[in-house]
Amino acid sequence: MVPHLRTSLIGPLSELELLMLDAMPQIERWFRMEWQEHTPPFYSSVNLRHSGFKLAPVNTNLFPSSFNYLAEEMYPLATQAAMVAVEKYCPDAKNLLIISGDQTSCPLYLKNLAHLSNILRLTGLNVRLSSLSEDLTQTTTLTLTDGQTLSLEPLERNGRRITLDKGRFDPCTILLNNDLLNGEPKILENLTEQILLPPLHAGWSTHSQSTHFNNYDNVAKRFSKFLDIDPWLISAYYNKLSKIDDNQKTSKKELHHIIDQQLKKIAKKYKEYHIEEKPFLIIKPDVGTSKSAIKIHNSNELTELENWLYDINIDKKTNNLLIQEGIPTIESVDKQPAEPIVYMIDRYVVGGFYRINSEKIIDTPPHQPAVRFEPLPYIKQSERTLNDISTVHNRFYSYGVVARLAMLASSIELEQTDPNPDFT
Amino acid sequence: MVPHLRTSLIGPLSELELLMLDAMPQIERWFRMEWQEHTPPFYSSVNLRHSGFKLAPVNTNLFPSSFNYLAEEMYPLATQAAMVAVEKYCPDAKNLLIISGDQTSCPLYLKNLAHLSNILRLTGLNVRLSSLSEDLTQTTTLTLTDGQTLSLEPLERNGRRITLDKGRFDPCTILLNNDLLNGEPKILENLTEQILLPPLHAGWSTHSQSTHFNNYDNVAKRFSKFLDIDPWLISAYYNKLSKIDDNQKTSKKELHHIIDQQLKKIAKKYKEYHIEEKPFLIIKPDVGTSKSAIKIHNSNELTELENWLYDINIDKKTNNLLIQEGIPTIESVDKQPAEPIVYMIDRYVVGGFYRINSEKIIDTPPHQPAVRFEPLPYIKQSERTLNDISTVHNRFYSYGVVARLAMLASSIELEQTDPNPDFT
Numbered sequence: 094m095v096p097h098l099r100t101s102l103i104g105p106l107s108e109l110e111l112l113m114l115d116a117m118p119q120i121e122r123w124f125r126m127e128w129q130e131h132t133p134p135f136y137s138s139v140n141l142r143h144s145g146f147k148l149a150p151v152n153t154n155l156f157p158s159s160f161n162y163l164a165e166e167m168y169p170l171a172t173q174a175a176m177v178a179v180e181k182y183c184p185d186a187k188n189l190l191i192i193s194g195d196q197t198s199c200p201l202y203l204k205n206l207a208h209l210s211n212i213l214r215l216t217g218l219n220v221r222l223s224s225l226s227e228d229l230t231q232t233t234t235l236t237l238t239d240g241q242t243l244s245l246e247p248l249e250r251n252g253r254r255i256t257l258d259k260g261r262f263d264p265c266t267i268l269l270n271n272d273l274l275n276g277e278p279k280i281l282e283n284l285t286e287q288i289l290l291p292p293l294h295a296g297w298s299t300h301s302q303s304t305h306f307n308n309y310d311n312v313a314k315r316f317s318k319f320l321d322i323d324p325w326l327i328s329a330y331y332n333k334l335s336k337i338d339d340n341q342k343t344s345k346k347e348l349h350h351i352i353d354q355q356l357k358k359i360a361k362k363y364k365e366y367h368i369e370e371k372p373f374l375i376i377k378p379d380v381g382t383s384k385s386a387i388k389i390h391n392s393n394e395l396t397e398l399e400n401w402l403y404d405i406n407i408d409k410k411t412n413n414l415l416i417q418e419g420i421p422t423i424e425s426v427d428k429q430p431a432e433p434i435v436y437m438i439d440r441y442v443v444g445g446f447y448r449i450n451s452e453k454i455i456d457t458p459p460h461q462p463a464v465r466f467e468p469l470p471y472i473k474q475s476e477r478t479l480n481d482i483s484t485v486h487n488r489f490y491s492y493g494v495v496a497r498l499a500m501l502a503s504s505i506e507l508e509q510t511d512p513n514p515d516f517t
Numbered sequence: 518m519v520p521h522l523r524t525s526l527i528g529p530l531s532e533l534e535l536l537m538l539d540a541m542p543q544i545e546r547w548f549r550m551e552w553q554e555h556t557p558p559f560y561s562s563v564n565l566r567h568s569g570f571k572l573a574p575v576n577t578n579l580f581p582s583s584f585n586y587l588a589e590e591m592y593p594l595a596t597q598a599a600m601v602a603v604e605k606y607c608p609d610a611k612n613l614l615i616i617s618g619d620q621t622s623c624p625l626y627l628k629n630l631a632h633l634s635n636i637l638r639l640t641g642l643n644v645r646l647s648s649l650s651e652d653l654t655q656t657t658t659l660t661l662t663d664g665q666t667l668s669l670e671p672l673e674r675n676g677r678r679i680t681l682d683k684g685r686f687d688p689c690t691i692l693l694n695n696d697l698l699n700g701e702p703k704i705l706e707n708l709t710e711q712i713l714l715p716p717l718h719a720g721w722s723t724h725s726q727s728t729h730f731n732n733y734d735n736v737a738k739r740f741s742k743f744l745d746i747d748p749w750l751i752s753a754y755y756n757k758l759s760k761i762d763d764n765q766k767t768s769k770k771e772l773h774h775i776i777d778q779q780l781k782k783i784a785k786k787y788k789e790y791h792i793e794e795k796p797f798l799i800i801k802p803d804v805g806t807s808k809s810a811i812k813i814h815n816s817n818e819l820t821e822l823e824n825w826l827y828d829i830n831i832d833k834k835t836n837n838l839l840i841q842e843g844i845p846t847i848e849s850v851d852k853q854p855a856e857p858i859v860y861m862i863d864r865y866v867v868g869g870f871y872r873i874n875s876e877k878i879i880d881t882p883p884h885q886p887a888v889r890f891e892p893l894p895y896i897k898q899s900e901r902t903l904n905d906i907s908t909v910h911n912r913f914y915s916y917g918v919v920a921r922l923a924m925l926a927s928s929i930e931l932e933q934t935d936p937n938p939d940f941t
Binding site: 094096097117118119120121122124125126128129165166169170172173174175176177179180184185186187188215216217218219441471473474475 | 518520521541542543544545546548549550552553589590593594596597598599600601603604608609610611612639640641642643865895897898899
């Protein structure tokens with residue numbers, strides 16, 4: 094089940110959209126069977142690109158940090174899904190601790206924390222917050238732009254448990270909203286008595302974009318066979334380039350080669366499907382939720398790429414690059430390119446929003462306003478008209494399908510990389 | 518979790534409401550632990566009465582038939598909850614059959630069927646409809662007032678399975694929206710290969726209002742002990758009078774006695790709580806979802822009662838009466854008394870509506886307009902003002918708690934009356 098949300102598209106349904114809507118009962122059953130075998134992550138978000146001829150995930154986040162951008166009307170759905178998840182992991186839970194990300198100086202991130210806390214409070218849990226910051230040595234009150242406040246309390250390690258408030262707050266479940274880009278914190282190791290969601294190995298110190306897309310490709314292949322479609326229609330080609338700084342020369346040559354090969358592969362597919370667009374690639378760090386990425390049309394743009402690499406000051410420890418097939422977007426909001434981001438809790442799609450004018454989605458004139466976000470609202474019965482196909486058919490359905498495929502890939506990845514598979 | 522819906526009340530929170538809101542994390546945990554032991558019915562609705570000093574269920578329906586009165590914005594929540602239920606009973610389900618109630622000539626009931634079908638279709642199931650009517654020998658198309666149509670197809674018994682369309686539609690799950698007031702139909706017996714929801718023994722041929730309230734009393738006692746309240750605050754006294762026609766004289770005497778005793782018990786409680794209302798009783802058939810009930814203030818009103826008994830032409834087979842403590846309602850919509858009805862799917866509250874001006878809730882002048890229904894809408898963040906306590910606190914929460922207690926009582930009842938406990 095995917096809620097009927099309003100996407101930016103108003104034209105006729107694409108072949109892929111029609112196919113998925115027609116096969117809904119089969120697809121939902123397929124997912125139900127998968128969830129018999131695999132456990133979905135507690136929460137996740139997936140960035141999609143929709144070009145009309147294809148719809149594929151380009152980023153999956155197991156520490157979603159923009160709950161504040163969901164339409165308000167989605168919160169009951171999110172709360173109910175969270176309740177399902179809480180019941181599964183820790184039915185006797187009373188207390189839940191959220192460990193925040195490092196962005197606590199960002200007002201928008203604080204809004205996310207407030208929304209996430211509220212969703213979990215409404216499931217009937219006592220929710221308190223902390224962070225991994227070493228500076229957090231006493232309870233710190235943070236004020237949101239609307240005057241609301243959030244308290245972050247220092248973490249305490251009590252034997253095999255994490256507590257707050259001199260042991261008075263002893264959570265059953267600890268929810269990480271921190272993607273552990275700086276490594277697995279010692280204080281969270283060996284918490285065998287408490288449930289850590291997602292587990293430590295979901296963090297960037299274990300997994301990477303390329304391991305995810307490797308798993309995604311397998312899931313997409315299986316699903317495509319089931320639906321009898323070309324897996325390319327729901328996935329983006331990708332490649333990983335490792336060790337970009339150890340031997341600059343070799344890696345440059347390799348990069349050149351990979352870019353050429355990748356562009357040729359896409360061009361071949363474009364020819365097969367009579368697509369007249371110009372193939373391009375998106376290059377981004379293989380580790381971390383990329384805030385920065387560069388768009389490349391051919392292997393001669395390497396200087397620009399090098400400048401970008403220098404600019405983003407890529408970490409030596411995590412110095413791999415993901416070279417991903419670029420997917421042109423047909424979606425726009427207020428005439429600006431828009432990328433849909435789908436939010437999920439447990440195995441349920443609970444909403445989504447558009448990231449508008451994100452850098453390099455397509456060429457945009459300079460000095461555009463900064464990135465902004467637009468929630469996807471429900472389509473009400475009363476809004477349905479035959480003149481607008483998106484109000485009659487749930488156009489958001491195919492987004493929900495592809496996002497859940499990416500989430501399923503993450504579930505499988507978490508199983509495969511679990512250091513203590515017997516404990517799960 | 519109970520969605521934040523707008524109730525009719527605007528005054529300060531009652532002691533009971535405050536107590537429940539304060540104990541939300543403990544209460545939600547209490548329910549989570551109960552659902553570890555007991556399986557909720559697929560769906561249910563509970564009629565409540567709220568007098569300010571108490572809030573209790575007065576009717577529980579395991580075949581809820583007014584999904585059309587839920588606010589439209591509740592449908593995603595209902596669909597998600599239905600998805601949880603479907604996954605539990607039949608994860609590989611593709612096809613679901615709804616067996617309609619007997620009221621297919623009622624346009625409003627058809628609307629309910631259409632809404633229920635849509636909710637289940639959105640979970641990703643192929644949904645088709647049938648009925649138990651012997652007149653249904655070929656596919657019959659029924660037209661709703663809005664022009665929509667519903668097809669009812671005749672049931673076929675194929676060995677141990679029920680099918681439609683010459684075996685071409687073979688459901689995994691069969692959802693009963695028929696309360697089986699006329700007994701358990703032969704065609705539904707021994708369906709060991711398909712899941713019948715709710716099971717046959719949920720119908721009125723096995724259970725009764727009094728068996729339900731007997732179970733409810735036990736649940737209410739346990740919950741009240743946990744919350745440290747008087748169980749009377751969440752339950753209504755009741756008594757059963759059996760064999761009202763076998764020996765009219767004896768039963769009249771007994772009825773007189775029961776009514777006196779019951780009114781005295783209520784008066785005692787009223788005194789304890791300094792309530793100045795006049796105690797009254799509601800008398801209704803012990804079997805069936807009572808469309809008819811009579812209000813009695815003292816045992817001298819027996820003539821009126823007898824006339825009523827004659828009027829409703831109570832079935833000799835199911836000739837028991839439920840004599841229930843009357844609960845005055847403080848709720849009104851458009852100055853008319855209103856009774857909240859809470860809808861649940863699986864263990865989740867998915868919405869509710871008011872039944873307005875239902876007969877005999879309080880004395881109403883004659884020739885009032887017929888009963889009408891008003892959905893309870895969500896309260897949006899933007900509507901919250903400190904001047905209106907109901908927009909800040911989820912006033913609907915206590916309704917969700919008491920309704921779920923009644924649903925839990927039904928779950929326990931279904932376990933206890935299961936003729937094949939090993940199969941469940």
